Amino acid sequence: MSDGSLYTVTELAKQLGMTPRAIRFYEDKGLITPQRAGTTRVFSARDRARMILILRGKRLGFSLSAIKEYLDLYDTDVTQHAQLKLLAAGVARRRAQLLAQRQAIDEALAELDDIAAQTEAALQSPAPRARRAAG
């Protein structure tokens, strides 16, 4: 079912475009648990697939702990029902978050456009005289 491909940290890091340091960091956080040959890490094809899922989760803006929570269910949950529920909930939350950000960005852009228009208009009109000191 699974090939017997094995990788070192550096190999896997290179393949996935990340640093070995980051992989060890994820292991430290419990997201991956590679085998050991003595003290050196040995990554299986399964670890590799898992790492790819981690990267995807990151790319979509999920926290490492959220990703871990989801991945942990993969091993325990036979039917994957709980896993799917968690994923659906996470996706909905993240989606709402991104929509809110888009809204905020749109508002900021609109406001900046207003300022740009105002400054542009001010630059077109004659320069104001220096203000006299009151008195």
Added chain:
DNA sequence: TTTCTCACA
């Protein structure tokens, strides 16, 4: 080379 730990942003 790889690992671990501590400091740092």
Added chain:
DNA sequence: TGTGAGAA
């Protein structure tokens, strides 16, 4: 959420 440095 990572990186860099130092020691083993």
